[in-house]
Amino acid sequence: MQTGKLYPRTFTDLNLMLFKRILKGVAYSILVILILIAAILMVFYSKDKPLVQLLEKYTDESSYFLKVDDINVHVRVKGEGEPIFLIHGSFASLHTWTAWEEDLSPYFMTISMDLPGHGLTGPDALQRYGIADYASLVLRIADQLGIEEFHIAGNSMGGAVALKMASDHPERILTLNLVDAAGAPSTPRPAETSESKPAVKNERNSSFSIFSLVKHPIFGKMITKFTPKFLFKMNLKQVFGDESKITDEMVARYYDMMLREGNRQATLERLTTRKPYDIEWDNITMPVLIMWGALDSWIPLRAGEAMHAKLPQSTLKVYPSAGHVPMEEIPTETVIDYLSFLGIQLDTDYLNSPKYFSHVP
Template sequence: MKWLKFVLIPALLALNGCASMGMSAYPLAQLTEKYTDDTSKFLAVDDLIIHYRDEGTGPTLVLLHGVASSLHTWDDWVDRLVPYYRIIRIDLPGHGLTGSDPSTESYEIPYMIDKLEKFLNKLSIDDIYLAGNSLGGYVAWNYALHRPDRVKKMVLLDAAGFPQDMPFIMSFAALPVIGEMAGFMMPKFIVNMNVNAAFGDDDKVTDALQQRYFDLTMRQGNREALVSVFRTMKEQTKNPHLGDRVKEVKTPTLLMWGDQDEWVPLEVMKQFEQALPNSQSIVYEGVGHMPMEELPIQTSRDAHGFFTLGKTLSSPLVLAP
């Protein structure tokens, strides 16, 4: 199989050119200059330097992004919710400006929970509201299970948590040989395909959005870390016991889902509904995998209503059984 990369790489280079093939790591200083602002901070947790933003005052709301994403996915939510909360959002290990962890080759859930726990402890944060999308949602409900005393309420947006088919691009990148290739070469058109597939409305996908996802994928170590995450997810999504402990989560939970999600389908949301004893749900018509980016005004309003009033302000989309 080693011959494959010697055939594919020249062909892809001929089609796309070196600049867009994602074969070189971007300097961290360059990415930091472009993707930080006055609210950006860095905190050492073990061998990892976590990039996060800390904005506003009030009850603490912690936001966790999805796979192959970054804390910037919450920009529009923060704009609307910062008058009411202290909002802390982080680049998860292996993502964004946080980058890969030199002390691990695996980013399984116990590792993610441990890093989130130590991060919050270092900031001396006690009670939190918690919201997570996709992989971040998987981390969120597992963290709520781990620390029910700390998480007051939780929003899961198109969260992983039950067996399902992996998105094709991620499944493909997790394959032997292909994964090793992706560790040193991740073409921009592949990143763009991922971003486009995550949105229900292609018109919401801008050039700047695609560029941000590509740039942060090019941070040193992120490509290798993403392959590790993809492989872990591929293994876990085939595990028939993946969601066995969801029913143990007692935290009041709001499920937000896009009805056009091709990555984590509505069937997964229905399983969460059945398993979570204290939950409510809302489905957004025409929206894909990341409702907070695609429909920020309505989703942030619904999250705020749930946190403060215990109910959403939108009318739920009625689904067929």
Template sequence: MLRAPDLSYSELESHYADKRSHFVALSGGVRLHYKDEGRGPVIVLVHGFGDNWGSWDGWVAALKDRYRVIRIDLPGHGLTRAPATTRIDPEAFADLVDAFANKIGLPKFAVAGNSLGGAVAWELTVRHPERLNALILVDAAGFPSTTLAKNPPLAFRILQYQWGRAILKTIDNKPLIRDALKSEVGNPVVITDALIDRWAEVQRAPGHRDILLSGPLAGKGAASEAVLGKIALPTLVLWGEKDPLISLDVGQKFAAAIPGAQLKVYPGVGHLPQIEVPAVSAHDVAAFLATIAP
């Protein structure tokens, strides 16, 4: 009764792909899905672990009149196809974003990332700074965080064990996804049924669960003052004050380590400011980008 088989890409694409959707073939058997809309200076948005393009809907609505907004799905996420042997790796994903930008001929762009996507964004900045004109971190992974260990959602507790990961590869994870997402935000009302359905359904794409269950939990990473101190781009750090996965002190570490970085903290907000306070956080992004030369 609990088993949930894979959903075909054709089925998922018929439901979720639209005229804004595009696909590009990259090396290693990756067929990357992205949504591209608006005109102006480019900003590329990178979602977090288990998430997808839809995380940024609020930002797109607020920014697309002034910016070309591109949302990508990482391997193992959304509508991107990748071999099931792919592993969650921010450095490899940063190189993938670089290859994507080269493939579609992007000019210099700003990159924004949430959680795992934040780790990808700062790794991209370190590894390929010539691509970028600005960095935006939203509750980004990289430094270890102590908050996850205090009261993790049930899904994260199950992920600690190999038998748990084996079970999660075969069952309907929608109840666990609902529990996890609602525990990650300050106001659970923002986690709608439609959002939960999308998360659960695209995670059942062929190979996605193998990839997702290969990776580290949110909040782990290899950031350091020495590495981040090399970043010479304008940087904005956005953080939810009540983030239960990656605590505010991590955001403060990012802001302190990256020269000239600005930090904005959202009171009462958790791990997903782009979903919890989309208008306010997008306004802060627009104000920041207005000071950046394209």
């Protein structure tokens, strides 16, 4: 019997075998990556938190819900006397003013609120998230409370809201306090030269922020369902000058407020649909206090200096060690300065000693 011959494999056969092995390895690697991505997404998946779940933890006897333009607005009212409206910034809530409320309320009535898309107020079905929308809402709250004239303080986005109110209705605003406020007149960015000073802390992490993440066409939509808690700690590290002042309780509060049912979607809508607004600077003739953290990485000090130049009657107070939210980071120092601006003189150690004050009309 004649046996068959074994012919060696051709070069083409070897290439085909190698290609199949590579393809199999790539497929396996892709499968592993997909499993890892799915596992990560499962870890970071966050359900919306219903309002009822948050009420007990984040309201007190001073909390109210006012129906304003078909929105149930969470409002906190403390103290008696001349009213002060306190307006928070983007990603924040009325709780950013808690320390100030405690120290202002013995002498004034403080009114803070969660703007639509924030805090316990939650989303607005009509997506009224512009600066002009918020200014109109705060004025409507004042109308419902029967308040004709008032002081106003705003931080960051809330500062732009306060500016808009003072611009449109100067007759109602007794004084204006702008705390690291948005809305400054445009200023050229300082030119960088070989002799420029080295980067300081307020420039760290400025290339990435929660704003850039939410505005991203892919990650913005993902963040409405997958919201890692560490993102909020990263966010607070950007807005605080001294990271040691960031507490776990603070991170949890910012996180819970964002997860309030509807707030993540509202944040996406708010930041991807900007509404223009105008400021009539000549209308702002009331006394103005501008407070600024020198280490602000979100809105740099030059914006506060531009406001100060635009408002010749204003006073500019700079805090060298503070970031974007000085009223939350260094509340004692900043509230003393604000009370002094309003005519209340206090001992600098007033939290631990008797309070001596005189109301200067």
